[in-house]
Amino acid sequence: MQPTAQDHSHIPGWGIDADPENDPTYPMRDRCGEFTKKYDWERPPQQPIDIETLHSIERPNQPAVIGNSVPPSGLSGVIRRFAFRYSENLYAHWLPLLLADRVGVVEGIIDDLAHGHVPNIFAEKGYRAHWKHDPKGLALRLATTAAIAGGLVFLLTRGKKSDRIKSGS
Amino acid sequence: MLAMNYRGPKRVRVSEKPEPALKHPEDAIVRVTRSCICGSDLHLYNGNVPDTRVGMTFGHEFTGVVVEVGSDVTKVKVGDHVLVPFNVACGRCVFCKQGMFGNCHESNPEATAVGAIFGYSHTAGGHDGGQAEYARVPYANVGPTVIPEGMDPDDAVLLTDVVPTGYQAAEMGGIQPGDTVVVFGAGPVGIMAARCSWLFGAGRVIIIDKEDYRLEFAKNYAHCEAYNFEKDMDDPVLFIKKITDWLGADVCIDAVGAEAAGNALQTITGRKLLLQAGSATALHWAINAVKKGGVVSIVGVYGPTDNLVPMGNAMNKGLTIRGNQTSVKRLLPRLIEHVQNGVLNPKALITHRIPLEDIADGYRLFSAKLDNCIKPLLIMPNSGR
Structure with a gap:
């Protein structure tokens, strides 16, 4: 595979912001102490804290x-x-x-x-849109969720039932 | 007023809420005219960002007409149509003074690692957002910018986040003329990052995703090569090595963040069990696919805890890793120029216009990537539709 564009003249604005000094290893814009390095700037007025x-x-x-x-x-x-x-x-x-x-x-x-x-959980979850654009996907998702939930309920209730049988109740 | 109302993971609705009031002499209130759902809103929507409270209104990409200003506001006036950068920034702290408007220290009480962002959880300051009829905009002398005459409001709303974030992703890559740039993620920001990479003189731009419709869009919009990591390759890193003369890309951009697919371990631990701060698959690939001495630029959003990434490789390869929330205000003058001159055409990204009242459908549509959705725009009830 080769690059698709060797001549970039068809790309609007190619290179117009190229800047050889945009060196990523020096990300901070100020290292010379022009601005304060302490928490002593002139602060804006304090918003009343009413909550x-x-x-x-x-x-x-x-x-x-x-x-x-x-x-x-x-x-x-x-x-x-x-x-x-x-x-x-x-x-x-x-x-x-x-x-x-x-x-x-x-x-x-x-x-x-x-x-x-x-x-209205159905509406809040946006299922109307999902049903409109991907009914199969939504049905699969809901069926999977129901199966997992059903399986968990079955496992939990089965455990309780066998406990009751063992204890003779 | 009507406002988006978060009810829990993957549950949102529109409710009546009180209109916002001025709380500070530098506040403005705007009547929202355009608002978008952002890919990073999905991290909140999915319940992945700590301190996302039920009842909050999301939305950090919006434009609006100023309807009220505080006593100290001088830069905008009632009636101005403004675009509102997603950062809440004071313009006076040591970080804002350096142009780091995404790192303001006077707007977010809850966390020091991130500046405040409209509608982005209490971890980002607890400011209600713009997916509502009205919004409170603090520091109105700094952020809100009057939309230039003749600019399409659809372009303006994308200048609040998508365009500057894509541009800063490329800028942080330190792209030099002729560089090969790989962008992971063909969402709106990834597409814009690919597009902007050319402005910095890239020689080759490649975008990787798993959604064919997005790749097709990216290929045409951003004039780049586009590959599907589920269909075109077994191993994205090996694939990139092969197509870059076995050395790797000069710059890799992570434009995905916490919702990344492509690695079962990352998906289960990051997205399902929340054992890490999101799935770091894209970042993992970026570190491994970039050339020795190369640059990894991160604009994908992750949570505040830890992620599994190959730091040993990052060290051994001598990488420079850069990331930040975008400094929208710093970049706006240049980007407004690019839009006005036709170099960038942001509104082409908008694929869906959704009434605010149907916001739950909008989130689902965008989140599940239904109906070839790339960028959903919310239409406000008061906009005349």
Whole structure:
């Protein structure tokens, strides 16, 4: 196999940004101390902190601006607060956050039901689009999931049944 | 207002949410006119990014009309139609001052390793995103950029992420005239990275993926060679060695990130069991397929923990490995010029226009690569359709 293009004149803009000084081994744009190297820049005004915002212990403060989406709450919030006792360097930070995310999913369903909203899982998963464009694939996927779930249920219930027989109940 | 609402892995819907309010003197509120689903949104959608909270609104690629500004905003005014770079950047910290707008230290409380990104989990700052009718845009004197007169808004919305990320992928490769560049991943960013590699003078550009329709598109759009790693080869690294005189490519670009296919061990441990921060198959291939002394450029997104990659080979081969979130603001002037001069045609990437109300279908379509989807654009209820 040979390169398909030796003459690049047909490619709009070929080479117009070529720069022999774009040397990747020197990625930083400033190494001469033109800018401060310390945490002493003139900070923007601080956004009022009017919601609970967890912050990494790898920084001493809140940044000047924070996101205000979905503050921690419920059991997932408890887990998140625990996670933020640890630095970003540790699994003790990240794994509880992943757990909190999964707990949050259950809390979300409970919250929906508490507000009289039964989540339409079929719609939320976009199965309508999948069915329209790939019905076979979707059917296979759902059948596989059902088979695995059915198998697990069978294995778990069989274990309990044999325990009951052994114990004579 | 209507807004995308994350409910859990692979579950999203549109809900009524309160309209955003000004929270800081440098905030602006925009009425969103265009918004996209990005390939990196799929990492959130699949539940792979820690601290992705139920109820959050995603969306980091959007344009909008300014409807309200804070007291200290001077660079944009009510009525301006702006494109909003995906980074939330203050413009004053030591990183922004160096042009590293993707690494701002004044916008993300939850993590220090990444700057804030609109609608990208609390690990990226907890800022709601633009897959909604309205969005709060902090630091409005820095990020939002008035769309130049005559520019198609479909081009403008892709200047918020896809175009600069593809361009920076090529830039970080340090491409020298005549170099052979291999791009892993023929999604929108990979296609743009392949296209932009030519601008830096590449002599040969190769793109690798497993979706024929994407490869066909890439071949035509980016004038590159395109190969299917499931059909055209047994071993992508060996294949690349063979077609590069047995030395490897000068530059390899990972434009896939955590969702990579192609290696069962990586898929199971990275995507199914979350034992690593995503499947690092593309990065693994990039390190092994690049020439000794070559450059690996990473724009594919991974989670914050660990990945299985051959670091021994990276050291033994003397590689330079570069990666970063894109510094959109730094690159915009040059890229606006390229779009206006017809050198780049971003809107050709858009294959689907999906009403915001059908966002769950949009995510599924994009995630499962249905209907030859390359780039889905969300149509806002208030846009007149």
